[in-house]
Amino acid sequence: MSVLADTMASRRGAGTRRPLLAVLHDWVVTVDHKRLGVMYVISGLVFLVVAGLEASAMRLQLASSGLHVVPPRTFNQLFTMHGTTMVFLVGIPIVFGFERGCTAGAPLPTSVGSPTRRSPGEHSPRVTALITGTSPFS
Numbered sequence: 001m002s003v004l005a006d007t008m009a010s011r012r013g014a015g016t017r018r019p020l021l022a023v024l025h026d027w028v029v030t031v032d033h034k035r036l037g038v039m040y041v042i043s044g045l046v047f048l049v050v051a052g053l054e055a056s057a058m059r060l061q062l063a064s065s066g067l068h069v070v071p072p073r074t075f076n077q078l079f080t081m082h083g084t085t086m087v088f089l090v091g092i093p094i095v096f097g098f099e100r101g102c103t104a105g106a107p108l109p110t111s112v113g114s115p116t117r118r119s120p121g122e123h124s125p126r127v128t129a130l131i132t133g134t135s136p137f138s
Contacts, residue, residue, distance in 0.1 A: 031124055039127045040097030047089035047134070054082040089134060 027035060058078050061069045070078065 028128065029124065036124060036127055037097045037099075039131075040093045042097075043127070043131055043134075044090050044093035044097060047085055047093070051082055051085040051090055054078050054085065058082065089130075093130060 027039065030036065057070060058075065061067055061075055
């Protein structure tokens with residue numbers, strides 16, 4: 001464990017747990033490049049599951065010639081939405097996440113002495129817009 005983590009744990013109090021709402025708030029308003037990268041990758045993986053469900057519905061329709069799982073118009077819409085989901089809601093967030101801090105970009109700023117990336121504040125609203133804009137309640 002690092003020195004910084006030890007001092008932060010002693011300041012918060014060892015063994016005390018913060019409320020879930022406080023932890024969630026910290027994650028939503030963060031400008032830490034590592035947390036932003038994790039949020040990008042997690043949102044990409046969630047939409048990977050959604051795109052997999054879309055693909056499963058299409059494959060089920062194509063499994064046999066006589067199946068009528070979805071109407072033809074819905075199949076076309078599923079095909080389009082699957083492509084859009086894979087490119088814009090899976091591929092781009094995962095690439096952004098790995099570039100922003102999960103793996104490749106994480107050691108660089110901290111190894112040169114910078115506590116954060118050059119401008120992490122510009123990506124916090126982007127992650128929030130990605131998650132809220134693609135939610136079923138929007």
